[in-house]
Amino acid sequence: MRGAALPALTWLPPQASTVAAEVDRVLYVVLGISAFFLLLVTVLGAIFVWRYRERRQPQPGAAPSGNLPLEIAWTVVPLLLVVWIFWVGFEVFVDMATPPRDAYEILVTGQKWTWLFTYPNGYVDQNLHVPADRTVRLVMSSEDVIHSFFVPDFRVKQDVIPGRYTKLWFVAPQPGEHQVFCAEYCGTSHSDMLAKVVVHRPEDFDAWLREASDFLNRMGPAEAGALLFRTRGCAQCHSVDGTPGTGPSLAGIFGHAQRLADGTTVVADEDYLRESLLEPTAKVVAGYEPVMPTYRGRLNDREITALVEYLKTLGGSR
Amino acid sequence: MSGPAGVVRPAEVARPQRHYLNETPGLRAWLFTLDHKRIGVLYLVSLVVSFALGGVFAILLRTELWTPGPTIMSADAYNQAFTLHGAIMIFLFIIPGIPAALGNFALPLMIGARDVAFPRLNLASWWLYVLGASLAVGAIVLGGVDTGWTFYTPYSISTGTQVVLITLGAFILGFSSIFTGLNFLVTVHKLRAPGMGFFDLPLFVWALYATGLIQILATPVLGITLLLLIAERTLGIGIFDPALGGDPVLFQHFFWFYSHPAVYIMILPAMGVESELISTFSRKHIFGYKFVAFSSVAIALFGFLVWGHHMFVAGQSALASTIFSALTFSVGIPSAIKVFNWLATMYRGSIRLRTPMLYGLSFLFLFTIGGLTGLFLGALAADVHLHDTYFVVAHFHYTMMGGVVMAFLGGLHYWWPKMFGRMYDERMGRGAWLLLFLGFNLTFFTQFILGSLGMPRRYYNYLEVFRPYHRASTVGAYLMAAAFVWIAFYLLQALWRGREAPANPWGAGSFEWQTSSPPPVDNFRDLPEVRDPYDLTAWVYDDAAGGYVRREART
Amino acid sequence: MTTPRGRTALAAQAEALGHVVPFRCLLGVLGTLLLLTWVTVGATHLDLGVWNLWLALGIAALKSSLVALYFMHLRWDSRLNAIFFVGAVLFVVLFLGLALMDSVHYRPERLPGYVPGLPQMAEARA
Numbered sequence: 001m002r003g004a005a006l007p008a009l010t011w012l013p014p015q016a017s018t019v020a021a022e023v024d025r026v027l028y029v030v031l032g033i034s035a036f037f038l039l040l041v042t043v044l045g046a047i048f049v050w051r052y053r054e055r056r057q058p059q060p061g062a063a064p065s066g067n068l069p070l071e072i073a074w075t076v077v078p079l080l081l082v083v084w085i086f087w088v089g090f091e092v093f094v095d096m097a098t099p100p101r102d103a104y105e106i107l108v109t110g111q112k113w114t115w116l117f118t119y120p121n122g123y124v125d126q127n128l129h130v131p132a133d134r135t136v137r138l139v140m141s142s143e144d145v146i147h148s149f150f151v152p153d154f155r156v157k158q159d160v161i162p163g164r165y166t167k168l169w170f171v172a173p174q175p176g177e178h179q180v181f182c183a184e185y186c187g188t189s190h191s192d193m194l195a196k197v198v199v200h201r202p203e204d205f206d207a208w209l210r211e212a213s214d215f216l217n218r219m220g221p222a223e224a225g226a227l228l229f230r231t232r233g234c235a236q237c238h239s240v241d242g243t244p245g246t247g248p249s250l251a252g253i254f255g256h257a258q259r260l261a262d263g264t265t266v267v268a269d270e271d272y273l274r275e276s277l278l279e280p281t282a283k284v285v286a287g288y289e290p291v292m293p294t295y296r297g298r299l300n301d302r303e304i305t306a307l308v309e310y311l312k313t314l315g316g317s318r
Numbered sequence: 319m320s321g322p323a324g325v326v327r328p329a330e331v332a333r334p335q336r337h338y339l340n341e342t343p344g345l346r347a348w349l350f351t352l353d354h355k356r357i358g359v360l361y362l363v364s365l366v367v368s369f370a371l372g373g374v375f376a377i378l379l380r381t382e383l384w385t386p387g388p389t390i391m392s393a394d395a396y397n398q399a400f401t402l403h404g405a406i407m408i409f410l411f412i413i414p415g416i417p418a419a420l421g422n423f424a425l426p427l428m429i430g431a432r433d434v435a436f437p438r439l440n441l442a443s444w445w446l447y448v449l450g451a452s453l454a455v456g457a458i459v460l461g462g463v464d465t466g467w468t469f470y471t472p473y474s475i476s477t478g479t480q481v482v483l484i485t486l487g488a489f490i491l492g493f494s495s496i497f498t499g500l501n502f503l504v505t506v507h508k509l510r511a512p513g514m515g516f517f518d519l520p521l522f523v524w525a526l527y528a529t530g531l532i533q534i535l536a537t538p539v540l541g542i543t544l545l546l547l548i549a550e551r552t553l554g555i556g557i558f559d560p561a562l563g564g565d566p567v568l569f570q571h572f573f574w575f576y577s578h579p580a581v582y583i584m585i586l587p588a589m590g591v592e593s594e595l596i597s598t599f600s601r602k603h604i605f606g607y608k609f610v611a612f613s614s615v616a617i618a619l620f621g622f623l624v625w626g627h628h629m630f631v632a633g634q635s636a637l638a639s640t641i642f643s644a645l646t647f648s649v650g651i652p653s654a655i656k657v658f659n660w661l662a663t664m665y666r667g668s669i670r671l672r673t674p675m676l677y678g679l680s681f682l683f684l685f686t687i688g689g690l691t692g693l694f695l696g697a698l699a700a701d702v703h704l705h706d707t708y709f710v711v712a713h714f715h716y717t718m719m720g721g722v723v724m725a726f727l728g729g730l731h732y733w734w735p736k737m738f739g740r741m742y743d744e745r746m747g748r749g750a751w752l753l754l755f756l757g758f759n760l761t762f763f764t765q766f767i768l769g770s771l772g773m774p775r776r777y778y779n780y781l782e783v784f785r786p787y788h789r790a791s792t793v794g795a796y797l798m799a800a801a802f803v804w805i806a807f808y809l810l811q812a813l814w815r816g817r818e819a820p821a822n823p824w825g826a827g828s829f830e831w832q833t834s835s836p837p838p839v840d841n842f843r844d845l846p847e848v849r850d851p852y853d854l855t856a857w858v859y860d861d862a863a864g865g866y867v868r869r870e871a872r873t
Numbered sequence: 874m875t876t877p878r879g880r881t882a883l884a885a886q887a888e889a890l891g892h893v894v895p896f897r898c899l900l901g902v903l904g905t906l907l908l909l910t911w912v913t914v915g916a917t918h919l920d921l922g923v924w925n926l927w928l929a930l931g932i933a934a935l936k937s938s939l940v941a942l943y944f945m946h947l948r949w950d951s952r953l954n955a956i957f958f959v960g961a962v963l964f965v966v967l968f969l970g971l972a973l974m975d976s977v978h979y980r981p982e983r984l985p986g987y988v989p990g991l992p993q994m995a996e997a998r999a
Contacts, residue, residue: 013772026700027770034690041657041686045679048664052600053671061666065603065852074658075651082647082693089697090640096699097636141984145473146566148631148706152772155703159632161567162472163560163987164979166633179781183706183774185466186473188393191777291988507953535964560987567979571972622964626971635978638971 016178016199017154018171022092024155029088033081096156099169103137104130110140110147110160113189115180116231123213124231127196128180130172131205137169143236148184151197159184172199216302225310228303237292240314247292248285254312259286273308337739337836352437353839358423359737360444362730365419366806368410368451373802375403380761380795383788386780396778397464398479404467405484409491410451412722413580416587417533418447418498420729421526423737425502427830428520430511430848432840435504443497446490453487456480466776468577469544471558471569475551482551485544492537492544495583499533502526511829513848517611520828520851521604524611525590528618532579532586536622540576543569567633574625582621584718586614588681588725589656595678595728596660598826600667603852606659613652620648630701639698646696653689657682672824673747677728680755684720688713691766706776709769715762727754727805734809735823739836740816746808750801757797764790820865825857831866894943902943909936 015021051057106128107118117128130136140149142162149168150157158168172178182193200208216224229235237246248258253268261284266272275282277299280292299307338355348356378399382389391399422440426433434440457463457480465474465481474481506519506527519527547569549555556562558569597604604610626634626642634642660682669675691713694700704710735741764787769775773784780788822831830837832846849856857866913932921928942948947955 011767012770023699023703026697027694027703030694030697030700034693037654038686038690041661042683044661045664045682048661048667049669049671049679052664052667052669054668057666057668060601060668060855063602063666064605066606066609067662070662071606071609071655071659075655078654079651082650085693085697086644086647089643089699089701091699093630093639093643093698093702094636096702145476146470146632150706150772150774152703155699157631157702157705161560161633163566164633164983166982179772181772181774185397185470185776187464187477188397190397191393191774191779535961539968565976565983568972568976571975575968575972622967626975633979633982635975637978638975641971 013152015153015155016172016174016176017151017156018173019092019096020153020155022095026088026092030085033085096169099137099167100135103135103169105137105139106130108138108140108149108160110142110144110149110182110186110193111236112144112187113182113193114230115149115182115193115195117195119209119213121209121213123209125212126231127198129198129200129205129208129212131202132175132199133171133173133202135169135171137167139165139167141165143233145186146184147182147186147193150181150183151178152181153178154197157183172197175199175201216306221306221309222313223310224303225306225308228299228307229310232295232299234307247288250311250314252315254314258283260284261286261288261290270308273311274304277304277307334834334838336838337834338839339738339836341839350441352433352441354422354426354434354437354440355737355837355841357440357444358419358421361414361422361447362419362737364444364447364451365411365415368406371455372403372406372411373799375399375406377795377799379403380792382778383780384792386782386785393778394464397776398462400776401463401466402458405454405463405488407718408467408580409488410447410454412584412718413491413495414447414498415584415722416591416726416729417502417526417529417583418443418494420591420726420733421502421522421587422498424733424830425523425526426505426509427736427833427837427841428523428828428851429506429509429514430829430842430845431505431509432842434501435508436501439497440501443494443501446494446497450487450489450491450494453490454484457483457487468573469547470573471547471550471564471566472560474547475559482548485547489541489544489548492541495533496537499530499537501530503530503534506530511845511848517608518848518851519611521593521607521610521614522587522590522828525586525593525614528614529583529586531615531618532583532621536576536579536583539572540580543572543576546572567629570629570632570634571625574628575622578625578628579618579621581714581717582617584722585685586617588685588722589614589617591725591729591732592656592660592678592681592685594826594828595674595725595732596663596682597852598732598824598854599670599672599675599678600664601670601825601854602663602665602667603850603854604659605662605665606655607852609655610659613655616652617649620645620652624649627696627701630698631705643696643698643701647693650689650693650696657686657689671748672731673742673744673751674728674732674824676748676751676755677724677731680751681721681724681728684716684724684758688716688718688721691716703772704769706774707769708765708773708775711775712762712765712769715765720758720762727751730809732824733830734812735819736830736835736837738813738816739819739834740812741819741823742812742816743808746804750804750808753804754798754801757794757801760794761791761798762794764788764794817864820863822857822866823864825854825859825866827851827854827857894946894949898943902939906936906939 012024012027015024052061105120108128109116109118114126115128116124116126118124138149138158140158140160141164142160144162146162147160148157149160151170154170154172156168156170158166160166176199178197178199180195180197182190186193211218215227219227229240239245239249240251242249242251254273255268257265257267258272259265263286266283272283276292277295279296280294281290284290295304338353342351348360351357351360378391379396382391382396382399422434460480460483463479463481463484464477465479469481469485506523510519546557550557550559550562550564554562556564558564558566560566593604593610624642624646626638627646630639630643671679691709694704695710695713731742731747768784768787768791771784773780773787819835821833821835823835824831827849828851829842829846833842856869858869859865860867909932913929916925916928916932919925941958947958
């Protein structure tokens, strides 16, 4: 796996969001305090080990075994410092937790093991495209287990939870491309649950969205159907390689007879496939629960045609 | 009858013909012993086996990460390997770790008791450990577990692996831990030598006492949580799984209410060992005894208030995150107090760089790094970036391995002559320590850099830019493995070939050094007089004894 | 010279076990517990809204205190044990209090009727 988004050998990733510099300020404050105390402990320890080593000092010198002012000093000074650290961390966190009004909202769906980004016009993409210099708000939920949306260049991270939505916002000032990771362990391909954030110039973003949403015209029907299959939740339950899931596998389905739950048999032609999308519980394949929701109103006629065309191309044994 | 009260002559503590190791021979006598010292040894052996098993998984993980993508195993095998590495190291090694092995052996000796308060409960604790460990190993044999040691829902409910078996194992191990904690609390309250007050106790005993408090207050919650998880998996009761109407974030609250205090179950005994090591090998009275003692209790209590810092980006409300962040920093203060008191103890001492002290010094350095990097993770905004990255992995390995394992090894080398009556090869001890120290820093310091660059944890595959750091980390892990094999070699060699140990090889002042090495079955022929355990000026080296004797007893 | 030994653990234990609570007292506590059980059942017939729960919990707390104080002899035991007992209860309160406080705060973000494997939010928006 190769990625160009993260430059090697810089201590922190580039600051590609407005909040990144703020977070880095917190990191540097804590780093400064930590470095001071580590140095203090290490240097004092080293001096003591050297000066009071057995050969140089065979018998211990006279020294008190306690000192109240000293104890108070090394209680109070660290206390003040941690209160400061808490405060700087808190300030920036509050900022991160309260999105500005009038944000561009994108829905994020986490599922094993891809990210889906749904735009206001209903278009779904597997990468996150955003306009530069505009507040973007992500409303996120998961379809299976907990995932976590993490963009190191933006210094943002938020768990994505099933049965619940969580939110995250950012402003990316410059056009560019950034890595998205899943940061909460979610199973086999957790480490491949990647995506890109593509930041467009503000004037180019609408054109991009228009063109991307126009995939039915741009692509052949089977190709467009494949995209819909991946982005509209079909792949969640139906495999294309023969493994049964929540629903039957769709490998080599077209033209083959299906045994239904009521004992009858039906040949999977175009009409059957179309009906199964609009009235999924009408003819349920034997051995499966009637749990599929209807796609009536969620897919238009051209999209259904594209999906059926895609299903026709699926070969393989069942 | 012996001489005046409290005077221990070298002759009296000379190596006895009969001692706890050879008094009643046979496997049966060992497996059903009620002697706290033998139970300590049984625990030591079992812990070392568990540590080796967890270590094998660690080496497999680091080898897999030599290249991005597949190196020696599949993604599923990798996920199982990191789960088992974590679960074994935490539940089977580091939580029982110092209290069950070193504490069981040393605590009754240190307070002048013949045994712990409930010897049968103590044996039951070990047997429960064996049962829990067997279930965990059973889970590995029957197909493994791939949830991570944290068992987060709903993943742990939907995965097809042996979650029930391993959580049942952890549940039983919890009882083993509760038994040990309870036993120590009662022992410290009820069985101290006549005239020994709480402020005459060695600081290791204070640390074990504070640990016992956490063990009995926190562990039941782990038991409840794991039982609920099992009920949800097997009976379909909706508690944590949103598909059944449950709440997955609630699981994290339940889990961390135990598992955060559990890190203090791990580190507090290590801090206790550290106090003994620093004082003994600096030949100085511990600095600020009461501050060190009370800071243990403070850590134990504050440790209960901070669990939510594992959940800043987990969907916890901003209010709860703020409260938990503020409370989290409270734990830093008693830890800082301890570090400064240890440093002050070394001031103007006569520092002997024996193997246990080398571990003591490395604890001081590595735990300081581990503690300070905790400040990054406690600060809300910084944690958003660093959470669930290798920075966290590095942080807890610096505290758990750089802290607890270093202290465990320090304590093991410190009490080894007392436990087995033999000295190990000092030069090999120092050599292996150096290798371990270098290997450790190579392995885990690179992970701080990886994490701040954004490398998430529990990743089988990684971006090309991370490769050099992963390589360095893997090389470090191999160095550490070599060091552990070396340590095992010379410690075992010492049992057969080591020089006979004197009663007090290091010149420490607590009770366990005032009986023979190894001690007799009932610990003391005559109970020593209660004195300040850190008044080391009273102990002088005696060539005839080959160790330290009380000044007035010197002939 | 042998060092003088203090009370052994066994002696201390025997002393603690030696305490006997008068039979009439135990009977009285038993009667009170039965009475309170009856009160608990009776209280379910009243409609107090949310207070039903608190009333039931309050009675249960009173009953468990009676058991701890009399049947478990805590009333006559050393003060330290009582401190430990109350301390343990405080930790339960702390645990449930903070966890539930958070749970109440994020409850509005929960999606009703979640079914795994379905695009929940797209549904909600459509």
